[in-house]
Amino acid sequence: MDYRWPDEYLAFRDEVESFIHEWRTPELLAEQRELEGAPGPLSRKYYEALQKKGWMRMCWAKEMGGDGRDPLYQFILVETMEYWRMPYGNLTFTSVAPSIAQYGTEGQKAAYLPGIWNGELTFAIGYSEPNAGTDLASLRTKGEKVDGGWKVNGQKIWTSLAAHSTHIWLATRTDPDAKKHQGISVLIVKTDSPGVTIRPLQTVSGLKTYETFYDDVFVPDEDVLPPLHGGWSIIMHALNHERVGLSPTSNLARNYDVLVEYLQKNAPHKLADPVVRNRLAELRVELQRHRALAIRNAVTIARGAIKPGEASMAKISGSELRYRITTLAMDIAGRAGGLARDDARSIEGGLIQNNYLASPILRFGGGTNEVQRSIIATRHLGMTR
Amino acid sequence: MNPDLSETQSLLQTTMRQYLETEIPFDRVREHEEKRVADAELWKAMAGQGWLGIPLPETVGGGGAGLVEAGIFVHELARRAVVVPGAEVMTAAVMLARHADGDESEILAALVDGNAIVVPAHLEAADDLEKVDAAVDAEGRLAGAKHYVDYADFATHHLVTARGTEGLGLYLVERSAPGVSTEALRSTGRTPQAIVTYRDVPARRVAGEAAVGQLIDLARTFASTQILACMEVSLEQTVAYTNVRVQFGQPLAAFQAVQHHAANMCMHVESSRFLVYELLDALEDGRASSDDAALVKASLSRAVPEVTMLGHQLHGGQGLIEENDLYFFTIRGKDRALAWGSAEECLAILARDVETPPRWL
Incomplete structure (x- = not known):
């Protein structure tokens, strides 16, 4: 037992922070907002620099082209980037690339991995369907075998980034x-x-997502991940790769810090109010409770162990705290807390207000919190199914 | 970053758990609870096991271990709800071993053997941990009253916070000295508690003002550890009960609404476990601040009613009957939630500094 972060991890955190401060320009942030995280000209340059750092693959096994680092480095990367809302690789990097590296044919690895690394190729994830959400395995988009490939027909929804991929x-x-x-x-x-x-x-938080339709789309055989009909395990594997930093504390703490800074500058009388201070103290407690579950989960994954209940706890705790922290921060800030990000007077680009509106997706997305609670009960506590 | 117990620590945990589960039936706990007297026999047995000196130096016969190990000791005792001053004596022992001005080897050796039992006596009638009126005069005589003193009568000595000619400090007082009188209280936790009055009692100064804050941090941390144990067992008993209790043709545990309550209990238990042991580990080498101890206490004091009351909800009437073991953890948990700073008191401490950015790594 030792709860300290060893010096080399803290040194890495510092390295990531100085990199962030070098690249985090208003222009880059504006481009990111516009393209919803898909690479534009500025973020391509940024990704290039990030790629040179070797952080995107640092925790992959050496034989997969990585650096074989302990996944806790990935945790620190995610937490540090998330605090500053900096892009550090969307699902293309965290899910698609590792799956291609592990399951893909030599041809697929050669065809896709270099393009992913230099930012030329970006993937949208086509999993959910109108009738297959949390119950993903009931998906109906179908492929029929035809000469040299597959003919695909069906419909996907929540295909985020599709227009930019x-x-x-x-x-x-x-x-x-x-x-x-x-x-x-x-x-x-x-x-x-x-x-x-x-x-x-159009979603209520201002972000766009997409529906995608497939009418007799031809997909050549070489673009089918092996094993054929064995995609479920690839999908599950892909989800696992997201889980070391699946529910960061830092971006929750950022709402707190933004609020306190706003109050210090613009409403010191509110910050002096003992009732407000007590509310803030409660949020500090809640943030530490979440941090505990997030680190607990990261340590387990870093050791290569699988405890689905721990990932579920971190996911529930972070997504529900996001709602509580942002609604309370808006209440304390007052009317200014309600200004949207396209209003120049909004607090820190409407960060808190935007996180409030974006909080529902984290509660139901990635497996609803109701399903997560059942996972905790049955798989962590051993309750009868 | 490693939140798990080491092999030696796990061994201590397992050994204590097995010993207490085998040797101490809950009915024995009920007996001591009813009479509101400590289990002296268990205390003697634990001295025999060498557990009373876990965090004390080997030179006094102690185990030479740290606060994490002391925490495991407190944790395991609380899991069995036994009526002994484990947390209190660990607090006093660590204070005497690490924060005393002089050499306290003699009393520490007696603590290890179980011949001396020292408990803190801090809080006064004002119910304010920061307000101390008890006073020691130039002749070293103590006058004052301490409230809510846990195991005051089982103890051989009290470690009393008082104001002396050299300022605030900790004083060692013999329970049997003339002028010490107690008045028993009937607390939620049903463990022995008393108001102690000191009239012109000889008191020996053992530590100065800085130690008072350390005493509170330590006692608060052990109280949090006790709360953790109560939540843990309440959850375990609830899972076990809902797995076997059948209604509408299926075990309660198979109902989603029941599962979701249990999942909420579990999240409190798991986050609390991390926070408590992180704090113990950080206190060991002085990394923890008083705010850290207050934060963890606020968190656990808020969590324990949620967890234990959900435990009752899922047990139904069965859990309210005192023949069922669930209630131990409900009452002990709430009692410890009030001890050494309630959630409200600890939040007020945190509210003094809300400007420092919260930790996220």
Whole structure:
């Protein structure tokens, strides 16, 4: 037992922080907002610099082209980047690339990995369907075998970044006769393939997501991840890679810090109010409770152990605290706390208000918190199913 | 960053747990609780096991271990709800061993053997941990009253916070000295507690003002450790009960609403475990501040009613009957939530500095 972060981890945190301060310009942030995290000209340069640092793959095994570092470095990278709201690799880096590296053919690795590293290729994730959300295995987008490949028909929803991506990582039912979890394959589909239609959906937090439609889309055999019909385990594997930093504390703490700074500068009388100070003290307690669950989960994953209950606890705790911390911060700030990010008078670009509106997605996304609670009960506590 | 017990620490945990579960049936706990007297026999047995000196130097016969190990000791005793001053004596022992001005080897050796039992006596009628009126005069005579003193009568000595000619400090007082009288209290936790009055009692100064803050931090941390144990067992008993209790043709545990209550209990337990042991580990080498100890106490004091009351909700009437063991952890947990600073008192401490950015790594 030793709860200290060893010096080399703290040195890494400092290195990431100085890198952030070098690159975090208003222009880059504006571009990121506009493109919802997809690479534009500035972020390509930024990603190039990030790639040179070697952080995107530092925790991968050496034989997969990584640096074999302890995944706690990834945790520190995520926490530090998240505090400053800096992009550090979307699902293309955290899910698609590791899956290609682990499951892909030599041809697929050669075709996609270099392009991902230099930012030319970006993937949108095509998992959810109108009738397959948390119950993902009931997906119905189907692939029919045709000469040299597959003919795909169906519909996906929440295909975030689709309009800015070169490819879609598409979960497809390739064997309609197999059981629910079997008979699914992962197909790599070019977004400009004939038959792919992308329709934007506006979300309440200001972010766009997309619906994607597939009408007789041809996907060549070489773009099907092996094993054929064995896609479910790839999907699960991909989700696992997100989990070391799945629910950061830092971006929650940032709301707190932004609020306190605002009060110090603009409403010192509120900060002097003992009732307000007590509320802030409560938030400090809640942040530490969440930090405990987030680190506990990261340490387990870093050791290569699998405890789904711990990941579920971190996910629930972070997503529900996001709502509580932002609603309380808005209440304390008052009317100014309600100004949206497209109002120049908003607090820190409307960060708190935006996080408030964005909080629902984290509660229901990635497996609803209700499902997570059942996972804790059955798999962590051993309650009867 | 390693939040798990070492092999030696796990061994201590397992050994104590097995010993207490085998040797101390809950009915024995009920007996002592009813009479509100400490389990002297268990105390003697623990001295025999060498557990009373866990964090004390080997030179006095102690185990030479740290606060994490002392925490495991407190944790395991609280898991069995036994009526002994584990947390109190550990607090006093660590203060005497690490923060005393002079050499306290003699009394420490007696503590290890179980011949001396020292408990802190700090809080006064004002119920304010920062307000001390008890006074020691130039002749070294103590006058004053201490309230809510845990195990005051089982102790051989009290470690009393008082104001002397050299300022605030900690004083050692013999329980049997003439002029010491006690008045028993009936607390929620059903463990022995008393108001102690000191009239012209000889008192020996053992530590100065800085030690008073350290005493509170340490006692507060051990109280948090006790709360953790109460939540843990309440959850374990609830899971076990809902797995076997059948209604509407299926175990309660199979109902999602029941599972979700249990998951909420579990999140409190798991975050609390991390926070308590992180604090013990940090106190060991002086990394923890008083704010850290207050934060953890606020967190656990808020969590324990949530957890134990959900435990009752899922047990139904069965959990309210005193023949069931659940209630031990409900009452002890709430009692410790009030001890050494309630959630409200600890939040007030945190509220003094809300400007420092919270930790996130």
